[in-house]
Amino acid sequence: MRRIWYFCFLLLAGCCPIVSLHAAQPVIIDTDIGSAVDDAFALGLALASPELEIRGITTCGAQAGDRAWLVCRFLTHLDRHSIPVAAGTDPQPDYPLDWQIQYRRHPAVVWNRTAKPLAAAAPDFIYQQLQADPGNVTLLCLGPLTNIAKLFQQHPDAIGMVKQVVLMGGALEIGYEGKGPATAEWNIHADIRSAQAVFTAGAPLLVAPLDASIGLQPTAAQREQLFAHCSPLTFQVQSLYELSDEPSPTLYDWLAVALAVDPRLAQLKPLHLVVTDKGVTQAKEGKANARVAEAADASRLLDWGLKRLLGYDKTRLPLPPENASSLIAAGPLPARVHTFEDYDTDIEKRWWMTGMLEIDKAPPGRGRAQRAVLTQDFDGKNGDLATSYRAVIFNPVPGPPMGPQTRLAFRYHLHGTDTLRVQLFSLSNGYHRYLAVSGLQQDAWATAAVDLTAMRKPNGEGGPLAENERIDDIQFYIDPRAELLIDDIVLYEAAAPDERRPFPDRILFTGGFDTGKQGAEWPGDFEIAAHASPRTWRYARSVDQNGQAVIRLNLRGQRAGAERLRLRFDYWASAAAKLDVSLHNQAEPAGYRAASITLPAQTWGVAYGDFAAESADDPATVDELLFRLPAGVELRLDNVLLYVPGK
Known part of the structure; x- marks a missing residue:
């Protein structure tokens, strides 16, 4: 009986497909x-x-x-x-x-x-x-x-x-x-x-x-x-x-x-x-x-x-991308960092729109990266939706507004192709722009930066990325048969002409407060208010707490520290006063020495503060930035950046 059944299976499953003699x-x-x-x-x-x-x-x-x-x-x-x-x-x-x-x-x-x-x-x-x-x-x-x-x-x-x-x-x-x-x-x-x-x-x-x-x-x-x-x-x-x-x-x-x-x-x-x-x-x-x-x-x-x-159905591979561009130097310390993602924590995991976590092949000195997976083009208006690409896509909630010289820096590891398409979605205009770079290094980690003002719609239209234009979905696409790893994404404005400080080695936090809600996208103790002209968008304003003017910025989770951290921020104080700034971990004792900065009255300025780890061999993790002024003094903050200085 088993031989008869096996012979029947060979007839059914052999080189000829089953053809039904009846309706489906x-x-x-x-x-x-x-x-x-x-x-x-x-x-x-x-x-x-x-x-x-x-x-x-x-x-x-x-x-x-x-x-x-x-x-x-x-x-x-x-x-x-x-x-x-x-x-x-x-x-x-x-x-x-x-x-x-x-x-x-x-x-x-x-x-x-x-x-x-x-x-x-x-x-x-x-x-x-x-x-x-x-x-x-x-x-x-x-x-x-x-x-x-x-x-x-x-x-x-x-x-x-x-x-x-x-x-x-x-x-x-x-x-x-x-x-x-x-x-x-x-x-x-x-x-x-x-x-x-x-x-x-x-x-x-x-x-x-x-x-x-x-x-x-x-x-x-x-x-x-x-x-x-x-x-x-x-x-x-x-x-x-x-x-x-x-x-x-x-x-x-x-x-x-x-x-x-x-x-x-x-x-x-x-x-x-x-x-x-x-x-x-x-x-x-x-x-x-x-x-x-x-x-x-x-x-x-x-x-x-x-x-x-x-x-x-038949093979359907994507066509090579248009709008060829070239890599640029990342430059010195950015004038503003809009958003970043290094995949070393799960803090922004819900906004990893496309990609899988990669640990084994992360860049040297980094814990994790993102591996590209298959997806259709996010561009539903001008993209080729009949095929698929391999991609890493990150959504920089809550859609920050851009400046006049927007750049994108990232680390990449390619195999099987030397061409990468970088694409953004414009929340303001409702369409995608992209640029493509070729001749990229393969089979090793490399750093790259591109000028996002060179992006255009697939048909060449759309114009350059404009100042105050809000964006969404930072996208990296390659041929579906190739492999791509991405890490250390930084969306930023090009440095001022006289800037000499190096590009950050690693970013722990950036706060612009321009979009999103306090408590949701921007957790902590402060208020968000609109700038007066000529400044635009919004800033964080202090609240009274325990007899002091306080801005407490929650870093949205545990961030790995380093032997030395640097803080940059734009400030305004209603009166000249001494500002105390400290880094904290709410679950552990403080692991960094606090910084003090004297602020002038009623003028916007830029301040820097350095934090040295109390244990250089085992720097503490941090999850909170605390700014304190004497009672009765109002503090305003914008363009906050906590980072590991580059070399």
């Missing part, structure tokens, strides 16, 4: 995409299988709404946005999305350039589809059975309308290490009550358990072959794969999709399955309630599926 099978896919990355591979396989007519996709798991948006973006990039998507309602199993949430936060989603999830909840949407075509729709379940249990509970007549429930779930004889004893498989264990409800409801079940799917692990060569195709479909799968940080995923859900395409792709056995209160799936005596995949040829099943993904 209507299916609704229920997925917890955004957690284990096998859902992304499975969704790609389902979309590439003409035997399946996908009537809709629903999402389960915590943050089901975010997962639905993730699916919408995936579908839109394949021009399959007509497939409706609905999110499951709470409560859902409580496990978070991993870093694949970054895929959902792309501007294509934020600015309504993708399909949108339906307002209807997943169970209601599924019920509507079943009512419209009773007895013909298969439910293909790739995650916990929460939505299906809710469907059967809220609409009991739906049980008789379902053609079958095909699901990845359960383990009968083995655990995740491929040997006994059986374990509580993830999809079942994540929502045991829902699994029990579905297994006892009476709907026909076709089950792909861990036992038959555990061997579905693509080799490195197979992944490379798939991702080298560089098509819209493989780009989406690869993007989620990279964000998942699962180097060698097992494609458990792949088998469930294959069974929905054709049950003959596995050896099936009728069994009576039950789910214990501990989430273990067991075969018991009694009337069979499920057909269960006992075995599948993993190698041939992977080849079969990979051929489908590779054959779905």
Whole structure:
């Protein structure tokens, strides 16, 4: 019997694709995409299988709404946005999305350039589809059975309308290490009550358990072959794969999709399955309630599926960028630092729009950097949205205004290309500009700076970056087949002509207060007020506290210190007075000697203060800057910069 089944599989999964003699099978896919990355591979396989007519996709798991948006973006990039998507309602199993949430936060989603999830909840949407075509729709379940249990509970007549429930779930004889004893498989264990409800409801079940799917692990060569195709479909799968940080995923859900395409792709056995209160799936005596995949040829099943993904659409690589520019010298100490990101803390992690943390290959003397991952161009108006790039993108919330000579400094490590595109989004004008530099060093860390006033729109229009223009999304793009690491991003204004102090080695904090709210983007004890002409934008103003005029600037988290730190700031005092400035760590004793500066009255000036670590061998971390004047004196601050001096 096994020889006959194996021969049939060879016929089905050989060099010839399966050609259905019947109309495509209507299916609704229920997925917890955004957690284990096998859902992304499975969704790609389902979309590439003409035997399946996908009537809709629903999402389960915590943050089901975010997962639905993730699916919408995936579908839109394949021009399959007509497939409706609905999110499951709470409560859902409580496990978070991993870093694949970054895929959902792309501007294509934020600015309504993708399909949108339906307002209807997943169970209601599924019920509507079943009512419209009773007895013909298969439910293909790739995650916990929460939505299906809710469907059967809220609409009991739906049980008789379902053609079958095909699901990845359960383990009968083995655990995740491929040997006994059986374990509580993830999809079942994540929502045991829902699994029990579905297994006892009476709907026909076709089950792909861990036992038959555990061997579905693509080799490195197979992944490379798939991702080298560089098509819209493989780009989406690869993007989620990279964000998942699962180097060698097992494609458990792949088998469930294959069974929905054709049950003959596995050896099936009728069994009576039950789910214990501990989430273990067991075969018991009694009337069979499920057909269960006992075995599948993993190698041939992977080849079969990979051929489908590779054959779905054509390679689509980006064209070389226009608007060639050149690197410039970073120059001395900037006149103003608008924003920075060194990736050494998680303080601004929520604004890492594209990229993955890199530790092993960080620059010498630095702790962390950012590795480029796949994404579509953030430019939805003039960018090529049919392809993907490898990119690092950082959002400098809250969108600072630029000066007349805006520059961008950064460290980079390139492999496989010598060309880098640098792009900004203009909040003021609502469009992107970019410049491209070529001939860059490869396979070693290097420093670079570019003149952002040389940026233009892709068609050459848009004019230079203007003074007081607010910007967003600092973007670095390369060819999707190459590699890029980025670190020490500094957006700044060019130094004054007479400036001789060197460019900072490292920045700990910059405060301009021009945009954003006190307490949110600018935590601490102070007020934000508008400058009087001729100065523009805003400044920080002292508050009375414990008999003193105080400005307390919270650095938004722990910042690594150094043997020597330098502080620069613009100031105004209502009366001549001695200003005490100190660095603090709210969780530890102060590790730096305080500085004192005498300020003149009622004139804006620039002051510098140096802080020496009390322990040069182990400089303390800091999280707060404290400025104090005598009571009755008003202090105003702007253009605050705390940094490690360059050499």
